[in-house]
Amino acid sequence: MSEASNASPVLLDVSGVSKAFGAIEVLRSVNLEVKRGEVVTVIGPSGSGKTTLLRCVNFLESYDSGSIRIDGKEVGYLSAGTRQRRGERDLAAMRAETGMVFQSFNLFPHLTAAGNIMLGLTKVRKKSQAEARSIAEHWLGRVGLAHKADSLPAELSGGQQQRVGIARAVAMEPKILLLDEITSALDPELVGEVLAVVRSLAEDGMTMLMVTHEMAFARDASSRIVFMADGGVSAVGPPKEILAAETTNERLRTFLARFRASYF
Amino acid sequence: MLGQILYALPFLAQGFAVTLWVSLLVVVLSLIAGVLLGVGLVYGPLPLRWAVRIFSDTIRGIPILVLMFFVYYGLPAIGLHLPSFWAAVSALTLFKTAQVIEYLRGAVGSIPKGQSEAAMAIGLTFRQRLAYVIFPQAFRRFLPPWINGVTDAVKGSALVSLLGITDLMQAINQVIGRTYEAMPLYILGALIYFAVNYALSLASRRLERRFSFIRE
Numbered sequence: 001m002s003e004a005s006n007a008s009p010v011l012l013d014v015s016g017v018s019k020a021f022g023a024i025e026v027l028r029s030v031n032l033e034v035k036r037g038e039v040v041t042v043i044g045p046s047g048s049g050k051t052t053l054l055r056c057v058n059f060l061e062s063y064d065s066g067s068i069r070i071d072g073k074e075v076g077y078l079s080a081g082t083r084q085r086r087g088e089r090d091l092a093a094m095r096a097e098t099g100m101v102f103q104s105f106n107l108f109p110h111l112t113a114a115g116n117i118m119l120g121l122t123k124v125r126k127k128s129q130a131e132a133r134s135i136a137e138h139w140l141g142r143v144g145l146a147h148k149a150d151s152l153p154a155e156l157s158g159g160q161q162q163r164v165g166i167a168r169a170v171a172m173e174p175k176i177l178l179l180d181e182i183t184s185a186l187d188p189e190l191v192g193e194v195l196a197v198v199r200s201l202a203e204d205g206m207t208m209l210m211v212t213h214e215m216a217f218a219r220d221a222s223s224r225i226v227f228m229a230d231g232g233v234s235a236v237g238p239p240k241e242i243l244a245a246e247t248t249n250e251r252l253r254t255f256l257a258r259f260r261a262s263y264f
Numbered sequence: 265m266l267g268q269i270l271y272a273l274p275f276l277a278q279g280f281a282v283t284l285w286v287s288l289l290v291v292v293l294s295l296i297a298g299v300l301l302g303v304g305l306v307y308g309p310l311p312l313r314w315a316v317r318i319f320s321d322t323i324r325g326i327p328i329l330v331l332m333f334f335v336y337y338g339l340p341a342i343g344l345h346l347p348s349f350w351a352a353v354s355a356l357t358l359f360k361t362a363q364v365i366e367y368l369r370g371a372v373g374s375i376p377k378g379q380s381e382a383a384m385a386i387g388l389t390f391r392q393r394l395a396y397v398i399f400p401q402a403f404r405r406f407l408p409p410w411i412n413g414v415t416d417a418v419k420g421s422a423l424v425s426l427l428g429i430t431d432l433m434q435a436i437n438q439v440i441g442r443t444y445e446a447m448p449l450y451i452l453g454a455l456i457y458f459a460v461n462y463a464l465s466l467a468s469r470r471l472e473r474r475f476s477f478i479r480e
Contacts, residue, residue, distance in 0.1 A: 060381055088390050096387025106382035110400045119396055120386035172386055 017066030044228035099169030107153040114149040139167035159190030179210035279435025298364020323362035352424035371406035411468035415461040
């Protein structure tokens, strides 16, 4: 079965996913595909469901209907038809295959930078302390923080914390990396160092789905851009197409115009 | 006078041993039950949360003394006869358990939701999230009120004397009954309780300092 799924170029398949918080429909039958090695960026006005969609992919949020598959395997539920949730162990194992980086970093404050990365490696991947430590050091080196391995998160700057957050996620060797507005909580001068790390991961062929307000970065680093509005996918395409000022999509044009007015 | 007190010391020591034994039982049993029920209150399914909430609110709303008399004199009506020692220990444990539930809820509730989510995202199971992410951080907030609660348990154990158990309090009263030296004996008793509780709060302060490196 795994061979058959590996043959498919589609890694993440979101189809017809809907979700409501009470009377508010945050996701309306969302369809989205991410192929292996692709970097797909989700943009859109706040409240358009971008973050909720991302959180559904590793089942931090449940959804009311539809199907989300990673490598052909249904996420969260036992099958697309039922709303029967997977058991705790099953869910945990499934989540270990998707890495997530958070807007607010969410590093574990009682563990060092290396400790943050090692926790999943030792407890989930069952690696020895020594092996986990060397993997942690490797990734800290990749994000330029080899010298901070034994620092607590409180001793790191926001940009450094977020780079540890990325290292923690990729060290688990996830199939796909989810990035949720990872530079939104950073001071402007720290954004660059974090985006540089993401760019180098993209060059390595890491499959990524990210939500961002960094339009320039989205344009340069994405294979495709998804524009969401009112809980649905309003436009999908290569960056040049989506970010073109002369787009015929009314909502997208308004969004981009407002964006240019406030950010440039 | 001093001679009489010295004469009574071995007897008081026996009572003190009972006080320590009761306190230890109450503290350990309530810690286990309170942490389990507290986790149920924070993370459990709705019916369990409600059950724990009702248990905790009810127990905390009843004076310990009433609870103790209820267990000892009331429960036999439904066929549950507990010896006085265990009736007293159960009542004190019930009361302390309700407090531990609240300490745990407060401590765990103070940990930002993002911590659980980050722990989920790397694939930790519920138990692993508690053991490696939530509890280590909640511990520092749990400790100070809990140690306070431990000193309360030691002091509150004096109530068991009212069920005729010869703890330190009861032993003092019995010696006074024979010697009529109330003042010096009560002072001695107070000093013993104080010594235990002061030692506990010193230990607590050391522990708090030991864990203060965990910053948010």
